[in-house]
Amino acid sequence: MAKARKKAVVKKRVAKKTAAVTSPALTKAAKATDKANKAVADTTAKISAANKKLATARKKASATGTAAAKKAVLAARAALAKQKASLSTAKDEVRSAKKIAQVASIEAKAMAAAAAAAEAITAFEATLAEKAEADLVKASAAFAVKWRAARGRKDAAKVKAKAKKSATKDKATAKKVAAKLKSLAKPAKKKPAKKKPAAKKKAKK
Numbered sequence: 367m368a369k370a371r372k373k374a375v376v377k378k379r380v381a382k383k384t385a386a387v388t389s390p391a392l393t394k395a396a397k398a399t400d401k402a403n404k405a406v407a408d409t410t411a412k413i414s415a416a417n418k419k420l421a422t423a424r425k426k427a428s429a430t431g432t433a434a435a436k437k438a439v440l441a442a443r444a445a446l447a448k449q450k451a452s453l454s455t456a457k458d459e460v461r462s463a464k465k466i467a468q469v470a471s472i473e474a475k476a477m478a479a480a481a482a483a484a485e486a487i488t489a490f491e492a493t494l495a496e497k498a499e500a501d502l503v504k505a506s507a508a509f510a511v512k513w514r515a516a517r518g519r520k521d522a523a524k525v526k527a528k529a530k531k532s533a534t535k536d537k538a539t540a541k542k543v544a545a546k547l548k549s550l551a552k553p554a555k556k557k558p559a560k561k562k563p564a565a566k567k568k569a570k571k
């Protein structure tokens with residue numbers, strides 16, 4: 367009987383956790399967004415301060431009515447308007463940075479998806495190769511069993527034919543030996559003695 371072969375075990379691959387999607391462009395866009403948001407926050411704080419200055423200047427102008435106080439109100443209004451313009455620009459920069467970040471995020475996700483797909487194909491190929499090796503072991507074992515059975519039948523037929531031929535030869539040899547023994551067992555026939563020719567009588571003188 368064929369020796370039992372150990373079944374090949376196909377190793378299960380552990381799925382890797384999906385890494386956070388990132389790219390140089392996405393990192394740059396994130397920094398630009400943070401910078402724009404900080405600019406909005408800073409400008410908002412400056413607008414708040416400018417509003418307070420304007421309120422103080424108005425209060426002083428109302429109380430004193432001097433030209434200098436009125437001039438201070440105009441300066442405070444101008445400063446406030448400038449800060450509001452800066453805030454508008456900063457908000458535009460935030461929107462622009464967010465759009466760039468969205469585009470970078472989409473590109474990064476597309477790249478990550480392509481890389482994941484390539485990795486999945488490589489892993490699938492490796493899995494198929496492992497399964498092929500396992501199937502080859504099984505197929506080889508099955509083939510070996512069938513081959514041995516077929517070879518056994520052929521060899522048995524050859525042995526049978528050889529035995530038959532040998533038996534026929536032995537039978538013929540035995541027949542010849544028996545015939546020889548039989549011939550040797552028969553008594554030998556004596557050959558009749560040859561008569562000596564009679565001596566011629568001497569002629570009378």
